[in-house]
Amino acid sequence: MPQFDITIAGELNLDLILYGLPDELAPEREFLADRMTLTLGGSSSIVAHNLAALGSCVGFQSRIGDDDLGTAALLxxxxMGVDVSxxxxxxxxxxxxxxxxxxxSAWxxxxxxxxxxxxxTWDxxxxxxxxxxxxxxVSSFYLQxxxxxxxxxxxxxxKAAGLSTSLDTNDDPDDTWESGLREALRCVDVFLPNEREAQKAARVDNLEAAVGTLAEMVPLVVVKLGREGALAQRGGERFTSPSIKVEAVDAVGAGDSFDAGFLHEYVRGADLTTCLRTGNLAGAFSTTRSGGTEAFRDMAYRHKFFREHGRGSRV
Ligand SMILES: Nc1ncnc2c1ncn2[C@@H]1O[C@H](COP(=O)(O)OP(=O)(O)O)[C@@H](O)[C@H]1O
Ligand SMILES: [Mg+2]
Known part of the structure; x- marks a missing residue:
């Protein structure tokens, strides 16, 4: 038996989230935020953290500085019991x-x-x-x-060692959507973009065409659709799952939390409807508190939320 359910190689950093600022920030003026959260950031580390919160055994490799932010990010x-050895x-x-x-408010x-x-690096x-x-x-392909x-x-x-694999590119800050993405996708079992990323990666400007193109490249395409929930395409088969209604504080890390919920079920061999439902549950749950992991840190709150909203889910 392997030691871990899931291993992740990627980034570990902090998110500083400021709320209550006006949409336009004029130069040379000082603006007051009405609330702030300094919390675990980084798509890879949010996925690792929330997988562990759901009960998966997770090994995480990353590189951080020998500084206070690194210590705060690691804690x-x-x-949560992620192996960071x-x-x-x-x-x-x-x-x-x-x-x-x-x-x-909305962006x-x-x-x-x-x-x-x-x-x-590789080394x-x-x-x-x-x-x-x-x-x-792997998360955040373009930041690595x-x-x-x-x-x-x-x-x-x-793949050669017998593992299944998944990739969430997240955004490409250069907006080129190149740099070996297609080569990487050849060895990916589950590709987890959001709606915009799916279209960028497929180089088309509508969702259906994107899903069709991507489904020819990877065995399973899972597209996160924000408030619309998510869909999965496996060859010619389509699965959809609606989102869960919540009062959202922010959507920071919602996609990463979705990945954690989906993959937690996927590695246990659950059917795709269950994987999507738990992904949506985890994504919605993360929006109810600041950042990507604050909700998941509160175990009692998580059990209550998943009990109330997660009929049929095992987590
Ligand atoms: N306002 C919301 N209400 C309920 N669920 C949400 C909301 N926003 C996001 N989610 C959940 O989180 C998932 C990921 O969000 P999305 O914004 O699509 O991804 P990303 O964060 O990668 O852009 C969605 O598929 C959905 O399940
Ligand atoms: Mg994302």
């Missing part, structure tokens, strides 16, 4: 990454100092450790600047 993963802390000028999010600005996110990874799992996941050229090779190694 919630440790508290192979994570590297490297001193020097390049610090742990930070994303500043200006959350407006947000995001500014990222990538720092050590872009420094993670930081222990392939035997990563392969000691049933499933391997140093590792990205070898991500296709990484997926190939994991």
């Amino acid at each position: 919630p993963l440790q508290q 192979r994570l590297r802390r490297v001193g020097g000028e390049i610090k742990t990454g930070l994303t500043v999010i200006l959350q407006r 947000r600005n995001m500014v990222t100092y990538a720092g050590t996110i872009a420094q993670l 930081d990874l222990d392939l035997d450790y990563l392969a000691n799992a049933r499933h391997f996941h 600047r140093a590792l990205r050229p070898r991500i296709p090779e990484l997926f190939r190694e994991m």
Whole structure:
């Protein structure tokens, strides 16, 4: 039996979320936010954290700075029981990454100092450790600047070792949607874009055409549709699942939480309807508190929410 359900290689950083700012920020003026949260950020680390919260056994490899932000980012993963024994802390000028999010009522600005996110390299990874799992996941393809050229090779190694694999690209800050994405997708079992990312990755401008194109490239395409829930396409088969009605605080990390819910079921061999339902449950749940993991840190709250909204779910 492998040691882990899922291993993840990727970024660990913090999100600083500021609420209550006007949409327009004039130069040279000072603006007051009415609320702030400093919380675990990074798509990879949010997926790792929330998988562990749901009860999956998770191994996580990353690279952070030997600084206070790194310590603050690491703590919630440790508290949730994610194995971080192979994570590297490297001193020097390049610090742990930070994303500043200006959350407006219906949209947000995001500014990222990538720092050590872009420094993670092939040499930081222990392939035997990563392969000691049933499933391997990569998030934030375009932020992994140093590792990205070898991500296709990484997926190939994991497939050769018998693991199933998944990828959530998240956004491409350069908006090119190239850099070996198609090569990486050849070794991916589950591709988890949102609606915009699906169209960008497929190079078409409507969702149906995107799903059709992507379904010819990967065995399972799962598209996150925000308030509309999610859909999955496996060859010619379509599965859909509505979202869960909630009062959303913000959607930071909703897609990553969806990934965690979906993959938690997927590695246990659940049917796709159950995978989608738990993905939607986890995505909606994350929106009810600040950031991507604050809701998941409160176990009593999570049990109550999943009991009330998650009929048929095992988590
Ligand atoms: N306002 C919302 N209400 C309920 N569920 C939501 C809401 N926003 C997001 N979700 C859930 O989170 C998932 C991911 O959100 P989405 O915004 O599509 O992804 P991403 O964060 O990657 O852009 C959705 O598929 C849905 O299940
Ligand atoms: Mg996303």
